[in-house]
Each structure stands twice: as C-alpha cells, then as structure tokens.
Amino acid sequence: MDGYTFATKMVESLVQLVAALAWPTAVVALAFVFKGRLGDLLHRIREVTGPAGTSAKFAEKLEEAREASEASPDDQPRPQITADDPYLDLAKQFPGAAVMRAYQDVEEFIREHLRTRSVANPEAPSNHLNYVRRLAKEGSIPASLMDIYNRLRDTRNAAVHTRAEVSPLEALEYRELSQRFIVSLREALEKSKA
Known part of the structure; x- marks a missing residue:
C-alpha cells in the first residue's frame, strides 16, 4: 500500500x-x-410508551373519568378529606399506591354487594367486573355508571400497570371520583330494589 x-x-x-x-x-x-x-x-409529556406496548396516560384517563362523572345525572356532593385522613399521607408519599387504595374501596363495595346477591342468586357473576356489567345489562344501574366504572378502572390501570407519574393532587381527585361513584352506585342499587 x-x-x-x-x-x-x-x-x-x-x-x-x-x-x-x-x-x-x-x-x-x-x-x-x-x-x-x-x-x-x-x-x-402526556404519554410514555414502554415495554410490551404499555402506555402511561394517567392524566388523560383521569380527565375522561372526571368528564364521565360530571356528565352523570346524579350530582353527588364532593367527599371531604380531613387533615387526619391517612389517605392524604398516602397520596403525598405514594400517589400510585393511593390510586390503588381508592380503587380497592370500589372493589370492596361491589364485592360486598355481590356477596349479598350471590346468596339470593347462585348464578350471579363471580367477579366485580362481570357483576357491574350484568347490573348495567339488567338495567339495575344506568349506563352512565357503567361508563364511570370503566373509566375509573382504566385510570387505575394506567397508574398501576405502567410507569405513569401520578401527582398527589391527581390521587386525591381519583379518590374523590371513586367515592362519588360508590355513592351513586349505592343509590342506584337501592332504587332498583324498590
């Protein structure tokens, strides 16, 4: 060379x-x-895509749940959070865990109602999602409540199954929406008994 x-x-x-x-x-x-x-x-940034196609859209999902709740015909009073409420500390320190806890309240209410109904009707669905779907299909709850339930579930999934950033204020708002849903669901179920 x-x-x-x-x-x-x-x-x-x-x-x-x-x-x-x-x-x-x-x-x-x-x-x-x-x-x-x-x-x-x-x-x-409103969306972060991660492995296996998961995406974190917590803020958007929360907004959808808020809009569905506001569109609901039942105008529920806003639940109050006091300074000594342990949920407040959880939301400050671990907002994602606070969202999970708020959704557990929804699941617990549905499970309790399912248990009481299962005794009377052994053919009742065995999980909370199918049970809420059945209630909506039967007309025991309005379609708007089914929509709110689905949006709360999607929002919780965005917080739990992705790496979504959840702020303490968003966790508190999620809890408020969850509690308003429980009150609306309780009232709808009581009306359907009468």
Missing part, C-alpha cells in the same frame, strides 16, 4: 466517523443549549 492509498483510506474512515457521530453530537449540543426548556417540555 503506497502513501496515496493510505491517505485516501484514512480520509474515508475519518469522513465515516464524522458522519456516524453527527446526529448524536447534534442531539447532545441541542440538549445542552436548551437544557432549561427541556425540563419544561418533559413535564408536558
């Missing part, structure tokens, strides 16, 4: 190296230049 061929190969290798590093260098340079603004943009 003569000097001319060697120099040509070195220049080609250098050009390939510069081409390979162009995008990463540009991205790092832009991140450095706009580092203050990138932090603001990251707070605005």
Whole structure:
C-alpha cells in the first residue's frame, strides 16, 4: 500500500466517523443549549410508551373519568378529606399506591354487594367486573355508571400497570371520583330494589 492509498483510506474512515457521530453530537449540543426548556417540555409529556406496548396516560384517563362523572345525572356532593385522613399521607408519599387504595374501596363495595346477591342468586357473576356489567345489562344501574366504572378502572390501570407519574393532587381527585361513584352506585342499587 503506497502513501496515496493510505491517505485516501484514512480520509474515508475519518469522513465515516464524522458522519456516524453527527446526529448524536447534534442531539447532545441541542440538549445542552436548551437544557432549561427541556425540563419544561418533559413535564408536558402526556404519554410514555414502554415495554410490551404499555402506555402511561394517567392524566388523560383521569380527565375522561372526571368528564364521565360530571356528565352523570346524579350530582353527588364532593367527599371531604380531613387533615387526619391517612389517605392524604398516602397520596403525598405514594400517589400510585393511593390510586390503588381508592380503587380497592370500589372493589370492596361491589364485592360486598355481590356477596349479598350471590346468596339470593347462585348464578350471579363471580367477579366485580362481570357483576357491574350484568347490573348495567339488567338495567339495575344506568349506563352512565357503567361508563364511570370503566373509566375509573382504566385510570387505575394506567397508574398501576405502567410507569405513569401520578401527582398527589391527581390521587386525591381519583379518590374523590371513586367515592362519588360508590355513592351513586349505592343509590342506584337501592332504587332498583324498590
């Protein structure tokens, strides 16, 4: 290999190296230049897609649940949270766990009602989701309550099964929506008995 061929190969290798590093260098340079603004943009992200196609859309799901609750014909008073409520501490420290706890209240209410109905009707569904679906199909609860239930469930799933960021305020709002749902469901079930 003569000097001319060697120099040509070195220049080609250098050009390939510069081409390979162009995008990463540009991205790092832009991140450095706009580092203050990138932090603001990251707070605005509404969806993060993770492994196996999971996506974190907690804020959007919560908004959908809020809208469904507001569209419901039953105007329930807002449940009050007192300063000594342990849920408040849970929401501050572990908002995702607080969402799970609020949904457990919904499940517990449905399970308790299912137990009382299962005694009278052995053909009653064995899980809370199928039970609520059956209540809606029978007309025991309005379709709007079924919609709220589905949205609460979807919102809880976004918080639990993805890496969604849940703020303490969102956890408190989720609990409020869950408790309003329980009150509305209780009233609908009492009306359907009469």
